Amino acid sequence: MSTVQISASDVNRLRQQTGAGMMDCKKALVESNGDFDQAVDYLRKKGAKVAANRQDRESNEGVVIAKTTTDGKRGVVVEVNCETDFVAKNEDFIAFAERIAEVAIQENPSSLDGLKALSIDGTAINDLIVEQTGKIGERIDVSNYEVVEAEKVVPYIHGNYRIGVLVGLSQEVEGADDAGRDVAMQIAAMNPSAIDKDGVDEATVQRELEIAKEQIRAEGKPEAMLDKIAQGKLNKFFKENTLLHQEFVKDPSKSVSQFLGSVSKDLTVTSFKRVQLGA
Numbered sequence: 001m002s003t004v005q006i007s008a009s010d011v012n013r014l015r016q017q018t019g020a021g022m023m024d025c026k027k028a029l030v031e032s033n034g035d036f037d038q039a040v041d042y043l044r045k046k047g048a049k050v051a052a053n054r055q056d057r058e059s060n061e062g063v064v065i066a067k068t069t070t071d072g073k074r075g076v077v078v079e080v081n082c083e084t085d086f087v088a089k090n091e092d093f094i095a096f097a098e099r100i101a102e103v104a105i106q107e108n109p110s111s112l113d114g115l116k117a118l119s120i121d122g123t124a125i126n127d128l129i130v131e132q133t134g135k136i137g138e139r140i141d142v143s144n145y146e147v148v149e150a151e152k153v154v155p156y157i158h159g160n161y162r163i164g165v166l167v168g169l170s171q172e173v174e175g176a177d178d179a180g181r182d183v184a185m186q187i188a189a190m191n192p193s194a195i196d197k198d199g200v201d202e203a204t205v206q207r208e209l210e211i212a213k214e215q216i217r218a219e220g221k222p223e224a225m226l227d228k229i230a231q232g233k234l235n236k237f238f239k240e241n242t243l244l245h246q247e248f249v250k251d252p253s254k255s256v257s258q259f260l261g262s263v264s265k266d267l268t269v270t271s272f273k274r275v276q277l278g279a
Contacts, residue, residue, distance in 0.1 A: 004034035018043050020135055046134050060278035061088040064164035065101040066155035075153035075166040076104040077275045079144035087138055100125060112145040146273040154180025158188040168271035173264040182250060187274050192243040195269050208237050243269060
């Protein structure tokens with residue numbers, strides 16, 4: 001047992017740096033014979049143990065952060081998870097997620113694993129996740145990371161950090177920010193599967209056609225009419241499920257494509273990402 005005197009100021013310093021509880025910090029300093037760096041390691045190891053014990057817990061709460069670079073040419077969406085809504089609403093947890101998103105903006109990693117390997121103030125995000133797990137007592141993770149690059153990228157966060165959207169536009173023009181935000185809100189609400197019909201994979205097209213044909217047969221329509229009616233149903237599917245063909249929520253007399261064209265000729269969406277918490 002250590003005989004080193006542990007001062008209240010040492011405990012407070014360790015608590016301020018790590019965010020761990022006062023008694024945990026005092027125990028860490030005692031176990032480390034007052035060595036501050038070893039005490040930090042002790043707490044991190046404790047966090048690792050907590051993290052291992054909570055791997056079977058679902059972490060479907062959390063926040064989704066969407067950010068763009070200062071020039072608006074690239075954006076990221078990051079999903080950081082916890083177990084409870086209580087923690088998700090905590091300002092420190094939100095700030096932690098914001099810092100991860102900021103590192104993603106600055107460093108532009110190519111993958112989620114690459115993002116987790118990056119550092120914040122000299123500590124790898126992977127290790128910070130473990131520390132946060134130990135500090136909070138819930139399983140913490142970064143589960144999603146998406147990137148959009150375009151002439152103009154507009155971010156949008158919906159529903160108290162529950163959905164994050166990035167919209168890549170073909171032009172940087174007057175009104176692009178407002179138009180991009182309106183389209184991002186559309187994406188958040190309507191969850192399109194692709195930008196337009198060319199973005200729908202062939203397997204989905206064939207599945208929709210087969211479903212349509214079975215519906216038509218069930219209605220007793222003649223076989224000779226199957227292909228024509230099924231194509232009509234497929235076109236309806238495209239209108240409902242692809243972004244540019246959808247009715248614009250804020251003005252249903254226009255499609256999203258027509259709305260963008262009214263802002264600037266040839267303005268369109270080149271890419272988008274939608275991340276929903278826990279989806």
